Amino acid sequence: MAPAKSGANGRVEVRKTYKLFIGGEFVRSESGRAYRFDGNVNVPRGSRKDLRDAVRGARGAVAGWAARTAMNRGQILYRAAEMLDGRRAQFIELLGSGRGAHKEVDDAVEAFVWYAGWTDKLAQVIGGTNPVAGPYFNFTIPEPTGVVGVVAPEEPALVGLVRRVAPALCGGNALVVLAPEVNPLPALTLAEVLATSDLPAGVVNVISGFRKELLPWLASHMDVNAIDVAGCTADEVTEIEKAAADNVKRVVKHAPGEMSPYLITAFMEMKTVWHPVGV
């Protein structure tokens, strides 16, 4: 992996310490642990406590994010596309520099742009007024489910994650992302993109570490409202579905490559409001 090596001109490169992204801050694991990935990169090995802090960060952020205007959320998602596009070279290198890497970064940018445009259209397409048989005005609007756990897929490490994160953010949720154990760097680096996109602190949190140390706690956490299992094996999904029942968590399973407004509404609740009509 290029960033870990010295440059050809003999320059001693300034390496980056990869960190967790919790509550808007880049932090080491509270456990102080790391694991070695790809030879020479130390990846933080997040703990149950880190996960708890991330959920707390997300819970604290969700009301404010959900209350932003749809237009503002769209602008921020669009800025994420801008920030990602500005780091094309870095991500292409992270993804192995092949033709596939170029396309993957393009697709990830496109996903942010596409969902940025959905924020202020979704309610019209998905919600509506309901012609009830009585003197009432009645309407249905989509609202964010709340705190969403996202288990990032290993492959494709960037666009696979962006296609989960963007729709959930579009709907106004706050996220706790588990970076894949293998190939965690695109997810951790994506946190740097999101951190400079005017997303309020805590709206996205990214934790790296060992799946078996983190996933059961995310799945059973009583303050997580939904979980996207795109990056899970079938056995893991079964275990998540069992644990999810503890608080009637929504378990979202969609095809990894899919882009659709139904992925946004998968992380949303429909609210229906009634009011009498009269003089």
Place this chain on the structure above:
Amino acid sequence: MAAIAKRQPTDLAKQTFEYAPAPESIDHVKIEPRYGLFIGGKMVAAHSKKRFPTINPATEQKLSEVVEADEVDVDHAVKAADKAFDSWSAISPSRRARYIFRISRILQERARELAVVETMDGGKPIKESRDVDIPLAAAHFFYYAGWADKLEWAFPNRKPRPLGVAGQVIPWNFPLLMLAWKIAPALAAGNTVVLKPAETTPLSALLFADICMQAELPPGVVNIVTGGGKTGSLVVTHPGVKKVAFTGSTEVGKLIQRSLAGTGKRLTLELGGKAANIVFDDAPLDAAVEGIVNGIYFNQGHVCCAGSRLLVQESIAEPLLEKLKLRLGTLRLGDPLDKNTDIGAINSKAQLEKIEELVESGVQEGAEIFQPECKLPERGYWFPPTLFTNVSQSYRIAREEIFGPVLSVLTFRTPAEAVEKANNTPYGLSAGVWTDKGSRILWMAERMRAGVVWANTFNRFDPTSPFGGYKESGFGREGGRHGLLPYLELV
């Protein structure tokens, strides 16, 4: 407060007119002494030899005997539904629509018979089964009948496909209406159904079987198996069932969600609630009192979206409670078949015991109980309308779903405090807001973490209006275009 407690709210009730008995006639209703199961388009003898009585909770008299369907029975039902699925999902959608329209019409034609059976089997006042349950059930079928041949217009850019056999388990509080909420969208979407009615209220579902036959619905499209929790579990876990829909307690909903882990079955849950009904100081008090009464004493409080927590702004707590207590004194409790009855029988002995236990916990924890002077009939299961003041948020009566005519009153000072208290529950099914100020209604409605918000009204239902919960009140919606989605795969 003490001054109010000392007054005799029932004085007013005594001054009002005495009501002469006005019982609904039951001579036009025929309940069989025993029922089989509805499988493959006809009533069949069950494999299971176990039967249990269904009783009238107002009289404790046995109405009939039904089967506790076993594994073999459920398997027969699922196989019949599976067999019917191929043709039902393939016939022209407009033909499917016509069968569902027929069902709706027959429900209307037989409305009074259904209302009487519903009231006898479940204990709810006839005026509710007659004016709410049955008309809404018919309307629900009518609404979804119209969707059957318009599905391709419902979900932009997607092709809808039915899922297969739907296994549906429904509660005892609105037996026929819950049946309609389950069966109507399932059939419209092209699925077939195995439905298990609640243990204590199977009769309207068995009457519905007769309606399916009368409508000449193709055999196996609807199958009805009776039984208790075990039968319900057999239905939802049967490998031939592709979609599970459950309405009932959060406790059982969690068991079902866990039991379906890894099966790939689609699931929707409509579970419990502990709704806040919030009254601001500018609300018209008389209207609010009616809304509070309708919110918690409708159907004896056996309503998942009942307004069981009254949050009243401190400055108007005294006059509001005074009016509310006077109003409770005028509620007429008694024979559910009497057209003047406001509060009928508690659905079962088990439910009555649960209500009594929770009410006792309220007294023990230090809340102040108020019950109007209210003579309970000697036989049957009854509980007087009850109101608790001095309730702390930590009390069980403020946290747990009581599912009875029991209201817990809390107060607040600011809108922010009302929001905080209203949302301070793992449930999120419904909420009520009473205020004259339009902007405040919308501000509150935005902040309620609940699937249905009634502003200046409560407990309104309509087939076009999506219904369902946030958080531990479940997921998925019933009613409206949204109610089709759980029964379709979007390709």
